[in-house]
Amino acid sequence: MLVTETNIPDVKLLTPKKFGDERGFFLESYNKKTFQDLLGLDIDFVQDNHSRSAKGVLRGLHYQIKQPQGKLVRVTAGKVFDVAVDMRRDSPTYGQWTGAVLTAEGQEQFWVPAGFAHGFLVLSDSADFLYKTTDYYAPKYERTVAWDDADLAIDWPLEGITPVLSAKDQQGTPFKLAETF
Numbered sequence: 001m002l003v004t005e006t007n008i009p010d011v012k013l014l015t016p017k018k019f020g021d022e023r024g025f026f027l028e029s030y031n032k033k034t035f036q037d038l039l040g041l042d043i044d045f046v047q048d049n050h051s052r053s054a055k056g057v058l059r060g061l062h063y064q065i066k067q068p069q070g071k072l073v074r075v076t077a078g079k080v081f082d083v084a085v086d087m088r089r090d091s092p093t094y095g096q097w098t099g100a101v102l103t104a105e106g107q108e109q110f111w112v113p114a115g116f117a118h119g120f121l122v123l124s125d126s127a128d129f130l131y132k133t134t135d136y137y138a139p140k141y142e143r144t145v146a147w148d149d150a151d152l153a154i155d156w157p158l159e160g161i162t163p164v165l166s167a168k169d170q171q172g173t174p175f176k177l178a179e180t181f
């Protein structure tokens with residue numbers, strides 16, 4: 001498992017070793033000991049999620065203000081641009097974002113700790129997005145930050161894409177007014 005730093009120290013890009021042969025490939029998509037040894041974190045995941053989206057779908061930016069969820073995200077079909085925003089007021093990277101292209105081919109994974117807003121934009125015709133969370137879904141605590149917030153100025157790769165958003169995501173909260181950790 002290769003760990004790549006991002007511009008936000010707590011957010012990591014992980015690339016598992018892929019064993020290919022004439023049959024196809026094998027990889028360990030998650031190994032608790034590897035994950036903990038590499039990141040020095042004692043983390044337990046309690047939920048696995050899977051969403052499928054068409055090209056141009058943008059889901060986010062979401063976080064839970066209570067029961068915040070750490071997320072280990074990956075793509076098993078297609079390609080997305082994945083984004084994490086630091087919502088921790090006392091963090092030196094508060095209000096900063098980091099993004100990475102995650103692909104089924106490369107099997108890159110993004111570790112997004114609790115305290116971050118998270119979202120992604122689908123760049124392929126379709127994308128299957130799978131992720132593990134460190135706490136349970138709690139809709140009453142869910143908050144949404146505007147994906148196109150001017151203060152965040154996230155550089156979404158929108159060339160030729162008009163984002164497809166849920167009603168909730170069309171009404172995201174401006175970052176300046178968003179609840180923080």
Ligand SMILES: Cc1cn([C@H]2C[C@H](O)[C@@H](COP(=O)(O)OP(=O)(O)O[C@H]3O[C@H](C)C(=O)[C@H](O)[C@H]3O)O2)c(=O)[nH]c1=O
Pocket residue numbers: 049051059060062063071118119120137166
């Ligand atoms: C997140 C979630 C949703 N749901 C139900 C609630 C709705 O009936 C339906 C779709 O929910 P939503 O539109 O919130 O799904 P996404 O827009 O993909 O939300 C996710 O998008 C961004 C990228 C995230 O990081 C979060 O994990 C999550 O907020 O699934 C559940 O039953 N359990 C869950 O854990």
